[in-house]
Amino acid sequence: MMEENRLPYIDKIIEISHPYLINIFSKGRRNELLDKVEVLKNIENVNDVITEWTKIFIEFVKEDFQRLYQGTNEELINFIEQKDDGLKIIWGNCLDVMKGMKSESIHLMVTSPPYYNAREYSQWRNMNDYLADMRKIIKESYRVLDNHRVFVFNVGDIFDNDKLTTKSVWGKRRIPLGAYFIKIFEEEGFTFVDDFIWDKGEVQSERHKNGNKPYPFYQYPMNCYEHLMIFHKHRLDETRYPCPVCGTLKVNGNTQSEVGLKSWECKNLECFERSKSNRGKRFSLKTIMTQGSQKEEFTISDDFIKKWRRDIIKFSPVIKINSKGENKLGHTAPFPEDIPEFAVKMFSYDGEYVLDPFGGSFTSAIVAKRLNRIGIGIELNKNMFRECGINNIKNNFENDLYENNAIAISEMDYE
Secondary structure (H helix, E strand, C coil): CCCCCCCCHHHHHHHHHHHHHHHHCCHHHHHHHHHHHHHHHHCCCHHHHHHHHHHHHHHHHHHHHHCCCCCCCHHHHHHHHCCCCCEEEEECCHHHHHHCCCCCCEEEEEECCCCCCCECCECCCCHHHHHHHHHHHHHHHHHHEEEEEEEEEEECCEEEECCCCCCCHHHEEEECHHHHHHHHHHHCCEEEEEEEEEECCCCCCCCCCCCCCCCCCCCCCCCCEEEEEEEEECCCCCCCCCCCCCCCCCEEEEEEEECCEEEEEECCCCCCCECCCCCECEEEHHHHHHHCCCCHHHCCCHHHHHHCCCCEEECCCCCCECCCCCECCCCCCCCCCHHHHHHHHHHCCCCCEEEECCCCCCHHHHHHHHCCCEEEEEECCHHHHHHHHHHHHHHHCCHHHHHCCCCCEEEEECC
16 A cells, blocks of 8 residues: 555654544543554554554544443443353333433344234234334334444234224234334434335135135235334434545535445545545444455355345245144244345354344344353343243254353343
């Protein structure tokens, strides 16, 4: 990129960036930052200096933003941030648990919520109460999800009574939960990006068939699909970030590439990369993350990309009932691994936090662990699902590894 500087390159970054550091950080925080980057003077490779400086700078900005929220629970944070090789299971109400988390501390969320009155453990007085509870959870999810990150949300439409007009049997109808959730997500700040249609295969039920009345107005389709909806979080952040090429903060605001996604253009005339028209590097906090991670270890296989190339994808639901009519999983609505595998591979990196607020049998956390992420599952119904959850984890890893605590299970009861 350039000849080795006679002085440490971090000194040049600080010199050019000093006027902007004054506006971004308090004096005390600036001094902390300068102390933190002192070690970079020992690094000779300029690219490495820029990379490490940028990481430290973003970390400081994140810490200052997180301090704005006063509702964190230290015991919970220590549990989540404890370094181990296991799965993190939190027993409690996901809304309460997330309220105790740091802002923007989760890198990916993937879940399937309890469907309105579809199971004995998920009952509401009416549809409005259900959607109001879901809205609170989505609102808190927006706070804890890191900026410019993704929430993968699996939900299916149901046939039930919304109980808003009548509680009688004739009040049953098809309820488009997917449409309702898109509206809530967008009202709470998320951007709706994609809707994969999960084709669940051939219809097994005889419901709606009306085989004895093969006439007009008597035939209705049986639902054989669900939604895998992709939502982005773009909280508008006006913080000036370092140019990924030269590392300085001498940048000017540029147009937003998406709603809520602030872009910048480098104005450092000594930057190592300028266009023929002498324009500087254009970038955003998101491109710092994505372009800086275009490395071989993060490559997604061609076969996996091809599998998810179409937005209609077919894979079977989890088979939970064995030949004896017994539920071998202990859960009435188990989550197929295809969904969290897609989410984790497509929208996260090694070592990042993946949260499923409706943990169930903890398939999302298991898949995240298998793919070298930190899997966190929150589940309300400990008495109902602990046994099946633990068994699901054991069955997904070799028993000898589990017994030797190579796959540890960290549990916390959150009151």
